[in-house]
Amino acid sequence: MHKAILTLSVLYLAAIMAAFGYVSDWFSYPRALESFFVFPLAVAAVALLVIMLFAVGRKDFLWNVLALFIVVGSFAYVANEHHGLYGSWLPELMESRVETSGDAVLTAHGQTIRYRLEMHHPSSVVHREYLVVTRASTEQGVRLPLFQDTRSGYVSSKQPADWIVMRATTDSEIFEADTGRLLPAAKSFRINLQGGSVKAQEPKAIAEIQRSPKK
Secondary structure (H helix, E strand, O other), X not given: OHHHHHHHHHHHHHHHHHHHHHHOOOOOOHHHHHOOOHHHHHHHHHHHHHHHHHHOOOOXXXXXXXXXXXXXXXXXXXXXXXXXXXXXXXXXXXXXXXXXXXXXXXXXXXXXXXXXXXXXXXXXXXXXXXXXXXEOOEEEEEEOOOOOOOOOOOOOOOOHHHOEEEEEOOOOOEXXXXXXXXXXXXXXXXXXXXXOEEEEEOOOOHHHHHHOOOO
């Protein structure tokens, strides 16, 4: 029993480190470690290490109970918090993937432009959203500030316009993009592809976008 609890503690410590690596994209985004579960798991990890140092070579029942209490208690707390935020007890592996709207085509200024919206790590603390534009076989990604927090929901797109609608302007390097009906908030951006800059603006209504003449 003593060895089993020590083994469980070691495995739990490894799981904690894996969780920290997962949410920070293997520590590429340190700020992601400000997530709600990092502090309680960090405290649990330190406490387990201290207990294991005292418990090695001993078979004191109290140490076993404390280690088991920390493992079960911290896991239950984090699972409950995750369920309250996202509706599931544990994170899904799909969150680490890239979801895309699919490619749309825009003809403007004598060239054919392909574009799509990509969501990297959707619904996780390290989420990133990019408008990916392809012109003359050159692909360019511009980050769009779509979601303010990790609880912003969305519905997977059946067609690109469900997530993003891109429009040309009189300038061949400047485009406008509006969020589609399946994203939680209506947003509009003015994007300079030459410099990669993005400026938020008042969003157009979907009906107005659909009535706009194609360029």
